[in-house]
Amino acid sequence: MTGPAPQSGKPHASAFRPKSLAGQLMLWITVITTCLWLVAVGFGALVMQDEFGEIFDSALQETAERLVPLVIDDLNRRDDLNAPRRIERSPAQPGEEYLTYQVRDRAGRVLLHSHTASAEPFDVPLRVGFRDGARGRVYTAATADGSIFVQVEDSAEERREAMLEGALALLLPVLLIVPVTVLAVWFVVRRVLRPVETLRAAIGEKDGGNLAAIAAAGLPQELQPILRSVNLLLARLRAALAAEREFTANSAHELRTPIAGALAQTQLLTAELKDGPTRARARQIEASLQKLTKLTEKLLQLARAEAGIGVSDTTFDLVDVLGVVVTDFQRASDAASRIRFRNDLAGPALREGTADAFAIVLRNLVENALLHGRADEPVEIHLTETGIVSIRNGAPVLSEAELGAVRKRFSRGRTLAAGSGLGLSIAERLLAQMRASLVLTSPIAGRVDGFQADIVFPAAH
Incomplete structure (x- = not known):
């Protein structure tokens, strides 16, 4: 505590x-x-x-x-x-x-x-x-x-x-x-000053990902140049974000293809070689390519986060995205038996942002829990009644300094497991774009150890 x-x-x-x-x-x-x-x-x-x-x-x-x-x-x-x-004064005229x-x-x-x-x-x-x-x-x-x-x-x-x-x-x-x-x-x-207050409130809403142009209805002549400048800036920002997203998507395809081809050729070469130093070196190359594949995937996710894929004026359902991500891990992960999912929320839970960005957040947090948590303890994914997503795993207690350090890019805690040190950084970046926050706690409340990551969205209006 x-x-x-x-x-x-x-x-x-x-x-x-x-x-x-x-x-x-x-x-x-x-x-x-x-x-x-x-x-x-x-x-x-x-x-x-x-x-x-x-x-x-x-x-x-x-x-x-x-x-x-x-x-x-x-x-x-x-x-x-x-x-x-x-x-003497006359009695008929009293007074001062x-x-x-x-x-x-x-x-x-x-x-x-x-x-x-x-x-x-x-x-x-x-x-x-x-x-x-x-x-x-x-x-x-x-x-x-x-x-x-x-x-x-x-x-x-x-x-x-x-x-x-x-x-x-x-x-x-x-x-x-x-x-x-x-x-x-x-x-x-x-x-x-009511038009000034209206313009101030409209501009203030743009800090959460709403990049739509501001309507000019009812604004006086003195505020029109400010409105035009703000709308021009928003248009340029939308265009820049769209260009970055398109570049990131194209880069992801162009990078995955040659790496996947090199990995496949290395695996074929390993199968054809007999046991010996050459085959051992081929296996080392295969392991390095697999590590490069994972690192490339994280870097592409980080690039997408930097491009602002979480910035959107649309909404998504927490329950639906959680269900899809948990099902994917239970089907494809080697540690599927460790995953425990509980939903205490009745009905849908709509939040601002994109489902794709939130899915990346969940995947990174669950991967971290599976990778760095104790192998003999479950990974608990809990959607509370208030819409908070909690992910818990068994782990040694982390100090305040260590909790702050694991948030930094390429920084890893006390673990021997493989990893890039980008998962929490990517998750925190995307959640900030969706007006949410990532709260890290160690130990877990009611326990003497453990690690807990809470995704907290602002109260729905």
Whole structure:
């Protein structure tokens, strides 16, 4: 059994995952739109602050100038001007006073003041015009002879409150507009980029052997050159694969014929010779030719695998191909009695690829099991309920390093049996073209030894 793989110091693959184009568009449009709205609110608040200042100043000045004649009339009716007089508020007008005022003489004494104003003089000089005091802004008006001054003050806190309420009045609609803008941007971006997503998905399907041209329906003008280039590339790839398959098929015929002829002539020569060194050499030649025949067969299978014979948009039935291959081994193999086949799958099992390619995979795996497995133990071929094809044979336990090594071309495990070291490489190459994987396990689950090869296809849609 194998333990968890040691973690390397390299960053996880998800750290390099490409960013979504739609996500980036939505993010940047949302950020830019929000910033523009906030800048607009900021400029609006500045303009509003300036306008509010003019309105408040105008109210201060108008109030002070209107109070001057009224104050003069009231002072003329009074006999005692030594003590400041407080103007009481009318009970019919409750509430907060936004403006306070004081009436002062030339010496600065407070003669009159409003209900909430202090009897202490405002901390501004007796000069006509606007001044900023400790508690707010003050406007000073005077009589024509300059003997009486009326100072009206509005609270700085009231100005700040008015400014804050005005800014919030501008900001609150923005807080509602921004989410609506985000939703609108999301809807528009998804709708506009839908053809890009469709083209991406169509191109993504081509990694599994589907080399058919992509339909151009509904694609915008900007994507048409990409589609034409992809379809042209697919057409060239189909033509290249067809040429390689044709060359491989012709090569197989041309190579088998002379080798078979040489082997037959050698066998006839061996039969005609008497026992001796010459006949022994003839038998060595015959054995070498038989080994060359098997190696040539494997190389041709490898060439066919490299040519992509497993790449196809057609399907085949696992059960049918397994039945044919197992029957061939039981009829033609010298170790037919060792083969045990069990099918736990009810009904057909259709998978993408070609039956010819899958048959080559099965033959290589079964040949390896017969050749390298213990001669006194059976080779079990099991089609599970989930469609996994398992091939088991008795063998010494292989380490993780040895399991990785036997996958390489011309690499063989700890065995004295004849072989080329290409069987597993051919099988793995063809299975990859059919979107399947080859899982090697040693020891077999539930045992202390053995070797198991599992063919795992992706889940059927």
